[in-house]
Amino acid sequence: MIVLNYHQLVEDSPSNAWCLTHEAFDAHLALCGDMLISPQTFIDRCTHPNADHNREILLTFDDGFLSDYTHVYNRYVTAGRIPGFMSFIPVDFVGAAGRMNWAMIEEISRGGGVIGSHGMAHADLTTVSDVELDRELKVSKSMLEDRLGKEVPLFAFPYGRFSRRVWDAALRVGYTHLFTIQLGYHRGFEPFLYSRLCLTNSMDTEYMRQHLLDPDTKRGLAWKLSTKLGLYKPLMHRRYR
Numbered sequence: 001m002i003v004l005n006y007h008q009l010v011e012d013s014p015s016n017a018w019c020l021t022h023e024a025f026d027a028h029l030a031l032c033g034d035m036l037i038s039p040q041t042f043i044d045r046c047t048h049p050n051a052d053h054n055r056e057i058l059l060t061f062d063d064g065f066l067s068d069y070t071h072v073y074n075r076y077v078t079a080g081r082i083p084g085f086m087s088f089i090p091v092d093f094v095g096a097a098g099r100m101n102w103a104m105i106e107e108i109s110r111g112g113g114v115i116g117s118h119g120m121a122h123a124d125l126t127t128v129s130d131v132e133l134d135r136e137l138k139v140s141k142s143m144l145e146d147r148l149g150k151e152v153p154l155f156a157f158p159y160g161r162f163s164r165r166v167w168d169a170a171l172r173v174g175y176t177h178l179f180t181i182q183l184g185y186h187r188g189f190e191p192f193l194y195s196r197l198c199l200t201n202s203m204d205t206e207y208m209r210q211h212l213l214d215p216d217t218k219r220g221l222a223w224k225l226s227t228k229l230g231l232y233k234p235l236m237h238r239r240y241r
């Protein structure tokens with residue numbers, strides 16, 4: 001499976017690299033065609049990995065932008081044009097300007113979206129104290145669970161930054177699926193780490209087409225060689241220790 005990661009969608013004039021126009025998003029959806037799967041299908045598939053599923057695509061959105069609700073949910077999910085998406089929320093941002101409020105997040109959760117945590121304050125978790133790390137992971141999880149009335153086992157690392165200390169802490173408080181920003185198929189070097197392609201507006205439609213054909217082709221020589229030699233996992237453990 002392939003996991004795509006978006007942030008904010010706008011009508012025109014993206015304000016930063018991670019902000020895409022509706023037009024660009026539409027072009028991506030056209031390329032995805034009927035390969036899109038729902039978050040629940042993705043989660044079910046994770047326990048039964050199968051090469052037949054390599055062409056399946058999951059959409060994820062980070063940072064709780066208003067466009068998750070106004071655009072992705074209201075225009076695509078409710079119309080049956082996409083089979084849902086994952087939305088990762090930094091809890092401190094809920095209700096802030098340009099971000100979703102609790103009512104919107106709750107509606108998405110009831111209506112085909114799956115909500116995950118993106119921490120509290122969108123902190124780089126590799127740099128915070130143990131106390132702060134625990135709060136970012138645990139309080140965001142319990143606040144989301146209280147609001148949604150269901151378990152929240154999904155977490156996306158803010159800025160895609162993580163380390164062994166961070167993932168150990170996340171697993172300890174009960175998250176089971178941890179989403180990174182790395183190239184390739186969803187499977188990371190640990191079974192609980194899920195790679196995602198983070199889309200920026202400098203990636204054109206051709207880049208996207210190539211990525212969907214084989215997300216591993218964009219990975220560097222170091223990955224190709226170390227994977228061939230069976231060294232990828234130990235090397236990653238050194239890098240992220």
Ligand SMILES: [Zn+2]
Nearest residue numbers: 062063158159
């Ligand atoms: Zn983020």
